[in-house]
Amino acid sequence: MTTEPGHDAAVAVHSLVKTFKGDVKALDGVSFEIPTGTILGLLGPNGAGKTTAVRVLTTLLKPDSGTARVAGVDVIAHPGKARTVIGLAGQYAAVDEALTGMENLMLVGRLNHLPRGEGRVRAVELLEQFGLADAGGRTLKTYSGGMRRRLDLAAALVARPPVLFLDEPTTGLDPRSRIDLWVVIEGLVAQGVTVLLTTQYLEEADRLADHICVIDHGRVLASGTSTELKAKLGGTAVEVELADEATTARAAEALRGVGDEAPVVDGLLVRVATSSGLATTAEVVRRLESSGLDVRSLQLRQPSLDEVFLSLTGRPADETDADVDTAEAS
Amino acid sequence: MTTALPAHNVGGLGGGVGQAIGDSLAMAGRNVRRLLRAPDQVVFTLVSPIMFTLLFRYVFGGAISGLGHINYVNYLIPGIAVQTAIFTSGNSGFALAEDRASGFVDRLRSLPMARVAVLAGRVTADMLSNATGLVIIVVVGLAVGFRPHSVPGLILGFVLLLGFTLATSFIFALLGLFASSSQAVNAMTFPVVFPLTFASSAFVPTSTMPSWLRAFADHQPVTIVIDAVRDLTLGNVTAAQRAELFGGTSTTSLVVQSLVWTLGIGIVFGYLAVRRYNSTAS
Numbered sequence: 001m002t003t004e005p006g007h008d009a010a011v012a013v014h015s016l017v018k019t020f021k022g023d024v025k026a027l028d029g030v031s032f033e034i035p036t037g038t039i040l041g042l043l044g045p046n047g048a049g050k051t052t053a054v055r056v057l058t059t060l061l062k063p064d065s066g067t068a069r070v071a072g073v074d075v076i077a078h079p080g081k082a083r084t085v086i087g088l089a090g091q092y093a094a095v096d097e098a099l100t101g102m103e104n105l106m107l108v109g110r111l112n113h114l115p116r117g118e119g120r121v122r123a124v125e126l127l128e129q130f131g132l133a134d135a136g137g138r139t140l141k142t143y144s145g146g147m148r149r150r151l152d153l154a155a156a157l158v159a160r161p162p163v164l165f166l167d168e169p170t171t172g173l174d175p176r177s178r179i180d181l182w183v184v185i186e187g188l189v190a191q192g193v194t195v196l197l198t199t200q201y202l203e204e205a206d207r208l209a210d211h212i213c214v215i216d217h218g219r220v221l222a223s224g225t226s227t228e229l230k231a232k233l234g235g236t237a238v239e240v241e242l243a244d245e246a247t248t249a250r251a252a253e254a255l256r257g258v259g260d261e262a263p264v265v266d267g268l269l270v271r272v273a274t275s276s277g278l279a280t281t282a283e284v285v286r287r288l289e290s291s292g293l294d295v296r297s298l299q300l301r302q303p304s305l306d307e308v309f310l311s312l313t314g315r316p317a318d319e320t321d322a323d324v325d326t327a328e329a330s
Numbered sequence: 331m332t333t334a335l336p337a338h339n340v341g342g343l344g345g346g347v348g349q350a351i352g353d354s355l356a357m358a359g360r361n362v363r364r365l366l367r368a369p370d371q372v373v374f375t376l377v378s379p380i381m382f383t384l385l386f387r388y389v390f391g392g393a394i395s396g397l398g399h400i401n402y403v404n405y406l407i408p409g410i411a412v413q414t415a416i417f418t419s420g421n422s423g424f425a426l427a428e429d430r431a432s433g434f435v436d437r438l439r440s441l442p443m444a445r446v447a448v449l450a451g452r453v454t455a456d457m458l459s460n461a462t463g464l465v466i467i468v469v470v471g472l473a474v475g476f477r478p479h480s481v482p483g484l485i486l487g488f489v490l491l492l493g494f495t496l497a498t499s500f501i502f503a504l505l506g507l508f509a510s511s512s513q514a515v516n517a518m519t520f521p522v523v524f525p526l527t528f529a530s531s532a533f534v535p536t537s538t539m540p541s542w543l544r545a546f547a548d549h550q551p552v553t554i555v556i557d558a559v560r561d562l563t564l565g566n567v568t569a570a571q572r573a574e575l576f577g578g579t580s581t582t583s584l585v586v587q588s589l590v591w592t593l594g595i596g597i598v599f600g601y602l603a604v605r606r607y608n609s610t611a612s
Contacts, residue, residue: 060439060440083440084442088436088437098364099363099364107356107360108441110356111356111443111447113349
């Protein structure tokens with residue numbers, strides 16, 4: 001057992017396949033692992049298979065083939081046991097609009113078979129932790145979108161599950177609420193919780209995820225840390241912005257031979273691709289200084305995750321794949 | 331948060347009957363709370379039966395024959411009660427479809443609760459709501475002249491009826507688990523309930539119907555339950571009246587037939603609904 005790969009991982013998924021009606025392959029051999037106490041960002045456009053993967057891991061859906069273990073529990077063979085170690089929140093897991101915040105959390109506590117007193121204490125604790133203490137007695141109809149998402153997350157945490165699944169937890173939230181939720185999620189991971197986060201927001205994956213797994217059409221296209229993914233796309237470049245477009249040719253001439261390739265001119269910018277960022281930057285500064293050109297800014301820049309995403313999937317993160325989306329909804 | 335929770339429930343099936351009952355009560359409590367917070371919904375479902383009561387009591391009632399000298403209002407109210415109760419049990423399907431659409435069912439499925447509790451809690455809450463509705467129907471009935479023969483007869487009849495609606499709730503629950511939306515459930519409920527309640531002895535004796543319709547009406551479960559409830563609330567039915575109203579069937583036979591239908595529908599549709607809910611594919 002100990003030699004089996006992924007034994008230490010809180011989540012280990014191997015070759016998951018799920019086909020919906022109409023031969024739509026929502027999952028086409030997805031594999032990934034999440035080390036305990038880290039966040040994996042499952043990144044992909046709408047209909048890429050993110051939600052299907054979460055539904056399999058949270059026992060809502062049986063895959064056609066493949067294996068999935070959460071906290072050491074085989075979710076396909078022992079769904080009942082798996083439900084004691086997971087929490088689910090986000091886009092598709094709801095709280096009850098007609099109940100108060102307190103009632104929602106106490107109901108989840110009761111259905112997790114916490115003793116009633118303990119359930120109440122836990123509910124109060126969570127309301128406090130999520131800044132909902134004052135709103136706990138009001139029905140959710142009166143909550144803002146951000147408050148509702150926080151309560152939704154709180155509901156997933158009632159039984160203190162070691163593994164948390166957050167399916168697009170911030171979709172549709174305003175920037176302020178999104179950042180609030182990010183802080184909460186970071187706090188949970190600091191306490192040792194393992195998180196699988198699906199998102200279409202690259203910024204969110206970049207900020208929260210220790211590892212990112214880009215999927216589309218049910219396949220893993222790339223995985224690694226955000227830095228690794230960016231490096232894969234072509235590494236870093238020193239980017240010089242000049243004050244006057246007429247001087248860009250002279251600047252390019254001055255920087256010839258510094259980077260790995262010849263400098264590229266793009267408007268006011270001169271870009272020098274490099275694999276040794278710091279040394280190249282120092283050399284660029286020295287040469288620009290002696291050339292006496294008027295430089296507006298200079299930076300050592302990585303490609304954005306957006307660029308990585310676009311190059312991998314051929315479409316931006318927020319674009320919908322209509323076919324698969326319909327199948328997922330049915 | 332660094333330590334995993336103690337295993338509150340590791341049993342694959344939900345940890346036994348005690349836990350299943352506890353979970354069902356928790357769900358029923360949640361459903362009742364919802365109903366109490368939207369009382370207009372419950373009241374609204376009673377508007378049309380009350381209008382029917384007035385319509386048949388005062389407009390059509392005088393023209394209805396074949397009653398064997400029974401006051402029509404005493405004939406009518408049990409019919410209205412059964413019709414109302416069956417329509418109300420349709421809420422089981424509507425509410426389940428709503429919970430599916432909102433994602434609440436997904437949350438429940440991801441919890442280590444007894445799976446049967448979602449359905450059991452639903453039908454229990456709807457039965458309680460039905461009991462409230464029946465009290466209101468009786469009060470309205472009393473106001474327009476309904477006089478049950480005895481209180482025990484009335485209570486017995488309504489307990490029998492509530493049992494039957496518990497069974498019909500499972501029919502609608504099954505619809506609610508298949509339907510694509512709560513509106514679709516509503517659309518499906520009407521064509522199921524309408525023929526069963528109107529092609530029955532609810533408003534007029536089946537002896538006045540054409541023979542082909544009467545053949546259906548006399549043998550379908552809604553007529554049998556209405557007749558059983560009517561027999562119990564009327565009390566003291568003479569042999570001649572029994573022949574005219576119930577085709578001579580005895581009280582015991584009507585009650586037993588009702589119970590058999592109740593159990594049959596409950597078991598078949600309860601089983602199908604639980605199976606549908608447990609199949610994780612939806």
